[in-house]
Amino acid sequence: MKFFDFFKSKKPGSASVAKERLQIIVAHERRPASTPDFLPQLQSDILEVVRKYIQISEEQVKLSVDKQGDFEVLELNISLADPGK
Amino acid sequence: MKFFDFFKSKKPGSASVAKERLQIIVAHERRPASTPDFLPQLQSDILEVVRKYIQISEEQVKLSVDKQGDFEVLELNISLADPGK
Incomplete structure (x- = not known):
């Protein structure tokens, strides 16, 4: 699945840092003179x-x-930090 | 950019139907015992x-x-229909 490739292409580095992340992508395919x-x-x-x-x-x-x-x-990339911070 | 490949991989067909669409993708990378x-x-x-x-x-x-x-x-795929409908 191509979408997963997108994630996987990001270096798996900082692997030792077990950070959570949330990624939200909103794609709007618009036509001219369509919705604002x-x-x-x-x-x-x-x-x-x-x-x-x-x-x-x-x-x-x-x-x-x-x-x-x-x-x-x-694209919104949110890294979920340690709540103790 | 890989993400665009994802969109482009979808057949450009139904090209005659000038429909708008909105796609929202939320990816949550979770760790065990992390946020609910x-x-x-x-x-x-x-x-x-x-x-x-x-x-x-x-x-x-x-x-x-x-x-x-x-x-x-x-993944949320929303096709924006003709508001007259």
Whole structure:
């Protein structure tokens, strides 16, 4: 499955650090003159719902937005830190 | 970028049907005895926030959950239908 390749391509290093992570990818395939671009708001809403389940600070979240052709892709990478910190 | 390959691998067919789609992928890399599995609830919360921006019915949403090793992957595929329907 291609999607797993994507994850696996990330170096398995820092393997000794047993950190959890959560990755959320939102891809919107838009047509011209279609629905408005709601990804920026959706992004903060998703972060808000994630916070219902796990405590995350701003520093734990890495955001990226990419546009390619009809696709707009939002990627949220959240490393779940030691709750003791 | 590998992620885009994932999308492109889907047949570009039904090209004549200019449908929009939204794909949300949540991947949780868990360690044993780590945070509880909140993906099922997160999934319905995410659908709820998406509904703030676009009208979607149950039939427009395709869900799949996959587990592989430490990864639990939730995939939401939403085809955005003609609002006139």
